[in-house]
Amino acid sequence: MFRSVPWQVKCLAIVGFGLLYVPIMVMFIYSFNESKLVSVWAGFSFKWYAALAGNEQLLGALGKSLTIAFWSANLSTIFGMLIAICFVRFGRFRGRLALSLLSSAPLVMPEVVTGLSLLLLFIAMEGLFGWPSGRGIDTIIIAHATFGMCFTAVVIQARLRDMDKDIEEAARDLGARQPYIFLSITLPVIAPAILAGWLLAFTLSFDDLVIASFVSGPGSSTLPIVVFSKVRLGVTPEINAIGSLIILGVSFFVIIASLIYYRSQPKQADR
Amino acid sequence: MLTGFLKHYGRRIVITLPLLWLGVFFLLPLLEILQVSFSEARRGVPPFKPLWEFESGQFFFQGTVENYLLLLDYWEDYFGPVLNSLRLAFISTLICLVFAYPMAWWIARSQPQFRLILLILVLLPFWTSSLVRLYALIGILNTNGFINNALIWLGLIDSPLRMMQTDLSVYLGMVLTYLPLMILPLYASLSRLDDSLVEAAADLGAKSGQIFLTIILPLSLPGVIAGCLLVFIPAVGEFVIPALLGGPDQLMLGKVLWTEFFRNRDWPVASAIAILLLLVVTLPILYARYQDVQEDERETR
Numbered sequence: 001m002f003r004s005v006p007w008q009v010k011c012l013a014i015v016g017f018g019l020l021y022v023p024i025m026v027m028f029i030y031s032f033n034e035s036k037l038v039s040v041w042a043g044f045s046f047k048w049y050a051a052l053a054g055n056e057q058l059l060g061a062l063g064k065s066l067t068i069a070f071w072s073a074n075l076s077t078i079f080g081m082l083i084a085i086c087f088v089r090f091g092r093f094r095g096r097l098a099l100s101l102l103s104s105a106p107l108v109m110p111e112v113v114t115g116l117s118l119l120l121l122f123i124a125m126e127g128l129f130g131w132p133s134g135r136g137i138d139t140i141i142i143a144h145a146t147f148g149m150c151f152t153a154v155v156i157q158a159r160l161r162d163m164d165k166d167i168e169e170a171a172r173d174l175g176a177r178q179p180y181i182f183l184s185i186t187l188p189v190i191a192p193a194i195l196a197g198w199l200l201a202f203t204l205s206f207d208d209l210v211i212a213s214f215v216s217g218p219g220s221s222t223l224p225i226v227v228f229s230k231v232r233l234g235v236t237p238e239i240n241a242i243g244s245l246i247i248l249g250v251s252f253f254v255i256i257a258s259l260i261y262y263r264s265q266p267k268q269a270d271r
Numbered sequence: 272m273l274t275g276f277l278k279h280y281g282r283r284i285v286i287t288l289p290l291l292w293l294g295v296f297f298l299l300p301l302l303e304i305l306q307v308s309f310s311e312a313r314r315g316v317p318p319f320k321p322l323w324e325f326e327s328g329q330f331f332f333q334g335t336v337e338n339y340l341l342l343l344d345y346w347e348d349y350f351g352p353v354l355n356s357l358r359l360a361f362i363s364t365l366i367c368l369v370f371a372y373p374m375a376w377w378i379a380r381s382q383p384q385f386r387l388i389l390l391i392l393v394l395l396p397f398w399t400s401s402l403v404r405l406y407a408l409i410g411i412l413n414t415n416g417f418i419n420n421a422l423i424w425l426g427l428i429d430s431p432l433r434m435m436q437t438d439l440s441v442y443l444g445m446v447l448t449y450l451p452l453m454i455l456p457l458y459a460s461l462s463r464l465d466d467s468l469v470e471a472a473a474d475l476g477a478k479s480g481q482i483f484l485t486i487i488l489p490l491s492l493p494g495v496i497a498g499c500l501l502v503f504i505p506a507v508g509e510f511v512i513p514a515l516l517g518g519p520d521q522l523m524l525g526k527v528l529w530t531e532f533f534r535n536r537d538w539p540v541a542s543a544i545a546i547l548l549l550l551v552v553t554l555p556i557l558y559a560r561y562q563d564v565q566e567d568e569r570e571t572r
Contacts, residue, residue: 005380006479009373016370019446020396026417027407037415083289090282095290100564101557102293108500108556110508112525113545116532117300120307120542123317146296149289178281199398207400210510210525214532224402231406231515240410243403250398258391 024247031240048241055238058226065223068137069205072144076201077194080152088160106147115214118143122215135217143215144205151204152197159193308542309334319538338543353551356523360506363445367453367502375457397451405444405515412440436518444512453498460494507552524548
C-alpha cells in the first residue's frame with residue numbers, strides 16, 4: 001500500500017519543490033531582462049552579464065570568497081578527519097567528553113554569536129601578541145574552518161563507523177604497518193565522505209555572510225558581504241546575473257558528481 | 272625517527288590538535304564574550320574598557336552588570352525580539368516539516384533513478400547561495416514584484432498587496448533557506464524504514480491512516496527531531512532573513528545584536544545579547560546532548 005506514494009503526499013511535495021525553485025527560475029529569467037526594473041520585462045539581453053564582467057568589486061569579492069572557501073574547507077577536512085578518528089577509533093580517552101562538547105557546540109551556536117565572539121578574540125589576541133594584525137582573509141579562514149570542521153567531523157564519522165574493520169585487521173595480520181594501512185585502506189574507503197565533507201565546508205564558507213561580516217577587515221569583503229550591501233541599497237540586476245551563474249556552476253558540479261556517484265554504485269542501482 | 276615519534280605520540284597528537292584548535296577558537300572567544308558583556312562601554316578602540324587593569328602594582332577590577340540591567344530596563348525592546356525569534360523560528364520549523372515530510376517520503380519511495388533526480392533537486396538549492404535566493408524572493412514579493420504584477424495584470428487586484436516586511440515574507444524566506452536541511456535527515460530515516468512492517472500491518476487490516484500514525488511516523492521520529500533541530504537552531508539566531516525580508520514587527524534577536532554592534536557600536540550590550548541568545552538556544556540543546564553522551568558512555572561501559 002505504501003509502496004506507491006499517495007497523491008496527497010505528492011501534491012504537498014510538489015508545492016515544496018515549487019517553493020525552492022520558483023525564486024531561482026524567476027531570477028534566472030530576469031537576469032536576461034533588458035530593463036533595470038525587476039518586474040518589467042523589456043526584452044532579452046545579455047546586458048547584465050556584460051555589466052558583471054566589468055564589475056571589479058563583485059568579481060574581486062568572488063575571488064576572495066573562493067580563496068577563503070578553498071582554504072577553510074581544507075583545514076576543516078583535516079581537522080574534521082582527526083575528530084572523527086578520535087571518536088570512532090580511540091574508544092574512551094581523556095578529553096573525549098570535552099572534545100565531544102566542543103565539536104558539537106559550534107553546530108548549535110547562532111551565527112551572530114560565533115562571529116562576535118571570534119572578533120572579540122582576534123582583538124584581544126592582537127592586543128596581547130600583535131597577531132593577527134588587523135582582520136582580513138586569514139581571520140575569515142580561521143573562523144570558517146572552526147565551524148566547518150564540526151560539520152565535516154559529523155560526515156566523516158558516519159562513514160568511518162560504517163566501515164568494515166575486518167579489511168584493516170586482515171592487512172595488519174598480513175604484516176602491514178599502521179601508516180600504510182591508513183593510507184592504502186582507510187583513506188580510500190572514507191574518501192567519498194572526505195569529499196562530501198570538503199564540499200559541505202566549502203559551501204558553508206562560500207555562503208556565509210554573518211560570521212564573515214564580523215571578522216572581515218577593510219578590503220576583505222567577501223561576495224556575500226558585497227551582495228548583501230547591494231541588496232540593501234536596492235535592486236541591482238547584476239546580482240541576478242551573478243546569482244544565475246553561481247546556480248549554473250553549482251548545478252554543473254552537482255550533476256557531474258552525482259553521475260559519477262551513480263556509476264560507481266551499479267549494484268545499488270539495480271536493486 | 273619520525274615514524275617512531277608518530278607511533279609513540281600519534282594518538283595524543285590526533286586528540287590534542289582539534290582540542291587545541293577548538294579550545295582557542297571556540298571556547299576562548301566565548302569566555303571573551305562573557306568578559307566583554309561585563310565591561311563598560313567607552314569611546315575608542317576597542318569600544319569597551321578592559322575588565323582588569325594593572326596600575327601601579329595593583330590589579331583593578333572594573334566590571335559592571337549595567338549591560339544586563341539595560342536589557343532588563345528596556346525589557347520590551349529586548350524581550351519582544353526574544354519571543355519573536357522563538358515564535359518565528361518555531362512556526363518556520365513547522366512549515367518546513369509540513370513540506371519536507373512529503374518530499375522526503377516521495378524521494379525515499381521512488382525508483383532509484385528518479386530518486387537520484389529528486390535528491391539532486393533538493394541538494395541543488397542547498398549548495399547555492401541562500402543570500403542570492405533570498406534576493407530572488409524579494410523580487411517576487413515586492414510591491415512592484417512578480418506576484419503583484421501578475422495579479423494586477425490578471426485583474427484580480429487593483430492595488431498591490433503588501434507582502435514584504437510581514438510574517439509571511441519571513442516564513443517564506445526561512446522555508447526557502449532551511450527546507451533542504453529538514454529533508455535530508457527525514458529522507459535518511461524514511462529510506463531505512465522496514466517495508467515488511469508496513470506490509471504486515473496492511474495484511475492485518477490496518478487502514479492507511481493507522482499505518483502512518485502507528486508505524487511510519489514513530490519510526491521516522493528520530494529524523495523529524497534531527498530535522499527540526501537543524502532548522503530551529505539557526506532560525507532563532509537568524510539575521511539575514513529578518514534584515515532583508517522582515518519589517519519592524521519581525522525584529523529578531525540576531526538582528527538586534529547586529530544593530531547594537533554595527534550601528535550603535537555598543538559592543539558590551541551586543542555581548543550581553545549574545546549571552547542571552549546562548550541561554551535561550553545553545554545551553555538547553557547542549558544540556559540535552561550532554562545527557563545523551565553520558566547515556567552512551569553508560570551503555571558502552
